Amino acid sequence: MSGAPPGDPSGPVVVDAHQHLWDPARRRYPWMEVPGREPLRRPYALDDLRAATSAAGVQRTVLVQTVSAAEETREFLRTAGGSGGLVAAVVGWVDLAGDVPAQVADLRGGPGGALLAGVRHQAEDEPGTAWLERGEVARGAVAAARAGLVHDLLVRADQLDAASALVDAVHEAEPGAVFVLDHGAKPPVGGDGWAAWAAAVARLAQRPHVRCKLSGLFTLVPAGAPDEALRPTVEHLLGVFGPGRLLFGTDWPVSTLAAGHADVLARTRALLAGLAPGERAAVLGGNAVTVYGLDAPVPR
Template sequence: MIDAHHHLWDPSRRDYPWMAGDALDPIRRPYTVEDLRAVTKAAGVHATILVQTVSSAEETEEFLELAAAEPVVAGVVGWVDLTAPDVADRLAALDGPLAGIRHQVETEPDDDWLLRPAVLAGLGAVAAAGLTFDLLVRAPQLPAAASLAARLPELRLVLDHAAKPPIAAREWEPWASGVAALAAHENVVCKLSGLVTEADWSGWEVGHLRRYVDHVLDVFGPGRLLFGSDWPVCELAASYEVVVDAAIALTGSLSDAERLAVFEHNARAAYRLDASGDTPSRG
């Protein structure tokens, strides 16, 4: 099993703007690689993808150094300033198992931020470097994401958290249509991740997630869906093992081969990991 989405952080060393508010107090503490080893071992996870948490080149360099020394971390989805004129050089200078790049687009006030000329140029450099781009977007930004997929078909896009469906509110549109339009582009895959924290943290059940998971399974298919825990954010609503168990239950209708794709092979393909799931390759 490969966990294609998790984080590490230390609020005593770095500010995390998204962590503001009393509701996030339960996870406002350091989460270390030792913590990661413990939860992944208990859940039977072989390898992971460590994903950026802030717009910080320093954090990305730290994560790459950690991943190079830590067997369980197969690769890093880091951050780079996509609008920088020398973005290609900045990507080339990142040393270590870099698997992709992410920007927290969901926090941008412009829903069309992805389509700005400077951003498109930066994403072209990401594609040229053989890296993925993780899409952290919500429903209002899905049309721009679909347009991006069409404009840069050579760029591998990974939709994080299924675009954060409105599970707690039991809403459907425009999320469902936006996800379906994005899924029409073959260069996009989707993470089965982050759903428990889009539901009611204290009262969610697997059944509350099913309609949304069935939709992404329908529009992406099991060949373009990959599992991610979104740990430790998930701890606001569920433990690591409960998240794994929920994902297994929600994919219970799949064949063994399809499940193997969702929980292992699709992550290898998306992030170009080698056969052991340990080393991403660029180019």
């Protein structure tokens, strides 16, 4: 395994570009009610994140929305503002079918508002592709891009072509728009639908203003299968996006269903061992600093 191990102070900057916080005692998380996710139904707060990232040697994180609620985004911004730089950016939620400029102004006007770097809607939970095809959603996405916000795409494999069409519509109106595909659209690792996913994600990757998160993958590995089951998926994403457009993320604490924070980083390093050092450093941190405009930490 190449690269510095977790916690090595001589290693490159590491950014977890995708993590969450939540408290089921305060808010309902419908996606958490799926069988098998019972271990996640406990609070995960900033102190838990600090302990996990410290053990892993991660210096910055991007905190990502978990529900369609502006109040959660306000909470996340307050948390980020008081994190001492650990949470360097927030990807929040706004109603893309509503008055996006007003919503963004409201969020940015509150505590930690300067750390709002992106928006996301859980389109994977929407039936079919109708939500992605709504004209008002495209207009809202244009407004978000004009506000300088990155657009995280959380979509299923069968929604990738509709996501590509949305990206095209937004980019035509706002050429500076930047999109990030979360979790590689959750490929069916080892499943019959892998080839269809691979073709659809390759079509999306033809758009140079789309990036992709190498995140949330270990929870997709079939029970009992080794990490090598992920290699075709990782190599495909590297092939279609290139290391200059991939961002490492853990999807912590969802990732704890498969591995701890430090273990996810170590196992990701192993899957990236074939890259040149500069390429690996870009995936593990440099690309996230650029995409989300982070206050970059000094090299460790």
